Amino acid sequence: MNPLEVLVGYLLGGVANGAVIALIALALVLTWRSSRVINFAQVGQAMFTSFIALSVQQATGLWWLAAGAVLGLVVYLLTLRPIRRSDSSGAIIATFGILIALQAGAAMIWGGDLVAFPQPFPASGIETGDRVWPISIYDLVVLGVAAALVLGLSLFLTRTGIGLAMRASAFQPEVVRLSGIDVRKTLALGWALAGIVGSLAGVLIAPISSLSPNSFDLLLILAFTAAVIGGLDSLVGAVMFGLGTGLLLSVVTGYSSAEDAPLAALILLALNLLLKPGGVFARPGARDV
């Protein structure tokens, strides 16, 4: 293979990981946009619901995504809503506590070992003639789910009254409340949507990696990096830099080693903080809706 083909191969190999990083970044942006809180428990929720989805799959034989997604809502209702009553920094710290609790809970229930998650679609490279591409049908499904979610969420946030109210609640909740909207509902909706997106990401990444209580920790760092570089407020930024981070990791892994990949992401974050600390897609007014 010539060098260009090698590069394209590495890039295609990073598509699925990039799409999942983008989804987690998207979930982080959703909670940030609805409540000005970064939910570091997001990957804990994703991990926990992936284990539940795995249990459902083992018990029923069904590869049922919805099981994990719906349980993301339960995690929110039981844990994050009471925390929201404190100030945002308290809530952010509390999400770390929830992450640790979810990881400990998962270890107690399912054990701390890596377990395999079944694949609903073939994960082998797509064959065209006598050529095998370094991308599978499953990778394309992950990419498709991510694209559909981004499109759906963008339409929801920009075209519906509830979506607009949800965005507005983060900036001037008093105005939104005086307009007759219960801000608690818009907050709940934002966190629940993020929970669903994060859970989907967990269930999508588990079949192409493996599942353990701590297996998504790196995903949190990468998704947070992507969300920050994207500007934290920008859905497009989260998705673009989530995908970009996945592709970068794949390329670094290919040319160097898997151990160097997270380092590359952190260098990217450091460069971003040095050169454009607000994020690439950050708008001038930090309080814009």
Add this chain to the structure above:
Amino acid sequence: MAKREGRSGRGWVVGFYLPFPHPAVSLDEVSVTLGGLTILDSVSLSAPRGAVTGLIGPNGAGKTTVFNVLSGFVRPDSGSVSLGGRALRRVRPHDLTRHGVARTLQGVGLFPTLTVLQNVTLGARARHGFFADSWGSPWADREAATVRETARARLSELGIGEEADRLPGELPYPVQKRVALARSLMCDPSVILLDEPAGGISAADMADLGSLVRSWVPERTVLLVEHHMELVMEVCDFIWVLDAGRVIAHGTPDEVRRDPAVLSAYLGEPA
């Protein structure tokens, strides 16, 4: 002393004889302390139905706290609040529109990346079916179209109908103030709480504002917090004066203007 009578008669209302029917809004013996400071000290006041009532006082008198109590942002330590003649155990800001009460804030509180029309319809669209609107159902679409129509009508009533599709940042401040007013009128309120509506606008705009406020009565009740005394004296039927968290005077504009306690609070003259 809190002798009351029916909605339609004149009489004693929260301790004072008012030449008006039953009040649309009232506070009864309300006290508020924040961080050890007494902000409101057994304040009783009322806004008669179908009239413009002013609430004035020096800075720190507690005027905005009265509004915050009425709109549920501050829970009083003691006392009660009545809206529309109904005593409410607890007022919640998002329930105000349901009680037919609208409140404006001191600033404009507009969202800069939403158009004027989106700003005005923000609450109304979401109120009419929290989830139906999300799914884009046909009835939600019809509802949204009706809300937009109402919003355009409100903007036209305030003389800014042609600004519906512009962003707030493109408009002069007095026009932004009118957009905020249009947003408040979307719930077709019977009571409007205006918090310093004349802040930052010119004398000419203030005259227009005065005419606008007078045009709302007697169909609506207005409670006005304002520092511009000319406007207050011109548009109000009745005025309450607060100083250091206590009611020091009340009456018609002429009575208040001559009240020694008011002169003392504003000018430092002995009462």
